Amino acid sequence: MKSIKIAGVPEHFNLPWHLAIENGDFEKENIDLQWTDVPEGTGKMCQMLRDGSTDIAVILTEGIVKDIVAGNPSKIVQVYVESPLVWGIHVAAKSDYKELSDLENKKVAISRLGSGSQLMAYVNADNQKWNTENLEFEIINTIDGAVEALTNGTADYFMWERFMTKPLVDKGVFRRIADCPTPWPCFVIAVRNEILESNPTIIVKILEIINQTTEEFKEIPSIDKTLASNYQQKIKDIQEWLSLTHWSQKPLSEKMLNKVQNQLLELKIIDKKGTFEQIVETV
Structure with missing residues (x-):
């Protein structure tokens, strides 16, 4: 074996x-x-x-x-x-961010450097014609870390697979304000x-x-x-x-x-x- x-x-x-x-x-x-x-x-x-x-x-x-x-x-x-992969773009349910445009130059929660959540933040910023050099990141390791970071304001938004994150949206922890599918x-x-x-x-x-x-x-x-x-x-x-x-x-x-x-x-x-x-x- x-x-x-x-x-x-x-x-x-x-x-x-x-x-x-x-x-x-x-x-x-x-x-x-x-x-x-x-x-x-x-x-x-x-x-x-x-x-x-x-x-x-x-x-x-x-x-x-x-x-x-x-x-x-x-x-x-x-x-x-x-x-x-359909990435949902999430904010804390009680945050003031309503539109995708509100997230320009805001801090992104990512699982770790080189992760999909970081790379797709660049893809999304590019899609929106934002300056990708202005992206700032907060490393949160896991979804639980993202919940903590968005809730206490150490990060502003979090990109993760839309359906796996849906239970947190249903519970009123996150609000999904847009989707960003991978171009591959x-x-x-x-x-x-x-x-x-x-x-x-x-x-x-x-x-x-x-x-x-x-x-x-x-x-x-x-x-x-x-x-x-x-x-x-x-x-x-x-x-x-x-x-x-x-x-x-x-x-x-x-x-x-x-x-x-x-x-x-x-x-x-x-x-x-x-x-x-x-x-x-x-x-």
Whole structure:
């Protein structure tokens, strides 16, 4: 039995992995796939790939592209979710901010440096024609940290996946004033180079299993109820989320990688582009 460590956010996108693990699909192929939930998100998972505390990460496209260009010894082996991630832009429910324009030059709560929440703050600012050099950040680690920061005023707004944050909007903790979808597929699967070199056939098998699971995922009876219950969501929100979310079984194309890198370069999030061979491994 070969042990492989995998990390991802504790969000509804990753239920297919948990179902495949629980069903023993990896075990049947002599793979002990050990899942770690990472509520801190992409910045933390980049660090885990770098220090070897995970072998695989299900991670935001823009975050891992940026980190591989900066020297992370990993490669993207596949797109996991091809639809955009819809980032909700949230403020404290009792704050005076009503419009997106009110947030220009205000402080953004981010999970950590290099996280999706930071990178998307740049994308949003650019979309609004704000000066991205004026962006200021407050590191809050997790959603709980964001609740604290927005409530006590140490940060003004927080960008996070809209549906996972919806329960806080429903409870009157946050108010969502706008959405900002990613201009690219939201999640990819990245693997450390060392693992790709030493265990290529195991990585191929893991991808085959998860692709089979995601292909059939929406057909699972009462999957909306399972998701709603597991992630404390309302059924109607989950049904809307399912209608917007499309998993992928394909590699990241050179054209899409160029699109991501061009935008990151334009926003000065990266200072140079990596090659397709440096960032993507076709397994």
